[in-house]
Amino acid sequence: IFRRPQSHYRTGARWKELKPQFGNAPMTRKPDLDKLCRSTLDAITDAGIWADDCQVTCLVTSKHWGDRTTQGARVTITPLTQDQS
Secondary structure (H helix, E strand, O other), rough: OOOOOOHEEEOHHHHOEOOOHHOOOOOOOOOOOHHHHHHHHHHHHHOOOOHHHOOOOOOOOOEEEOOOOOOOOOOOOOOOOOOOO
């Protein structure tokens, strides 16, 4: 989740509102999504959550805009059961 740039917002008395052209704009700026995944998986490996990121079998990823203060990542790790492997 990336913090929106100031240029996405109106100025003056309506400074809290998004400009219409940025309302549903996709996050198409750098960094590349594959690099974000790689760095996140490496960080989880370094934290000792798993032995190696080769154990990851599925990634569902997206990058999008938050608001002026929201940024970060949501990561959910679900272990596979014997039935799923």
